[in-house]
Amino acid sequence: MTGARRRILVIGAGGLGCPALYALAPKLAERGDTVAIADDDRVDVSNLHRQILHRTEDVGRYKVDSAREALGRRWPSLTVETQRVRVGAGNVHELLRGHDVILDGTDSFESKFLLNDACVQARLPLVHGGVTRWSGQLMAVVPGHACYRCLFEAPPPEGAAASCQEAGILGAVAGVIGARMADEALAILDGKPTRAGVLQVYDARSGESRKVRLRPRPSCAACGTRTEAFAS
C-alpha cells in the first residue's frame, strides 16, 4: 500500500477516535491520503475530557462535523470525509468498502464483534481498541493472525460488563490507546503491522504495557474456517 493514495476509516469520533485521528492526521496529510470518519453521535459535555477534537462550543453538534473542522483547522490539506451514521449489521459491509484499514473507535461490544467479523470476511485489516476506567487494550486483526473473536468468543450478556458510561474512562487512557491505534494503522499501511497476533494491555495506574500472544482458534466463528485462506 505504499505509494498509492490510501483511505483510512475511523469508526467512532469519540474517546478513541479523536486521539487516533489527531495522531493520524499529519502523516495522512503529508501523503495526500484520505481519512473517513463515521459516527452518528452528538458532542456532550461529558465527552470533553477525552474526546479531544471537540470543544465546549461544539456541545450539541454532530461529532463528525466537529471532528472534521478540528482536523481542518490544524491540517487544512488533509482530505476528510464524514458519514453521519452508526455502524450496524445493515450497513457495515457498505461502510467498510473502499478503505485500506479500519480503526474501531466504537463503544459497544456488539459493534466491536460486528466490525471484527465484517473485516475478517472482507479481508480488511482492523485495528481494535477498547478502554475502561484506567485500562486499555488493542490489537491488529490482519490476515494470517488471530482475530478478535479468536480471543473473545462472544460478547458478555447484558449487564455482565459495565458500559463506559457506567464505569468511566480516564481521559489519558483513551489518549494512549487511540494514539497507539493510529500508530498501528500507519504500520499496517506500510505493510509492517506490529500488533498482529498479540493483544496489548495497558494499565494507566502502573504505567505498564504488556503483550499476550494470541493464536488463531480453529473453531473461531469468524475466521476459523477461513484460517487457511486468511493466511494465504
Add this chain to the structure above:
Amino acid sequence: MATVRIPTPLRKFTNGSEEVSAAGKSVGELLADLEKNFPGIKARICDDAGAVRRFVNIFVKDEDIRFLQNLETPVKDGDEVSIVPAIAGG
C-alpha cells in the same frame, strides 16, 4: 504461589490490588483460591457450570489456556497468570 494479574473491572474484589498471590497447582485451583480470598470474583470469570466465560481469557505465562489444558493447565510457583476480559469503552 503464583502471581495473578487482576484486570481493572475485577479490582473491586481485590481491594484495588492489580496483582495478588494465589495457591494451586492448576488454573482451576487458582480460581478457587481467589474465590476463597476474594469472594465473588469467580462468578465474574466463570459461568455457573464452572467454565471460563466466553468474554474472558486466562493466560499462563502469556499463553492462552484454551490452547493448553484450560482449567487443568498446570501452574507452578512463580508463574504469572493474567485474567483478561473484553472491554469495549471507546
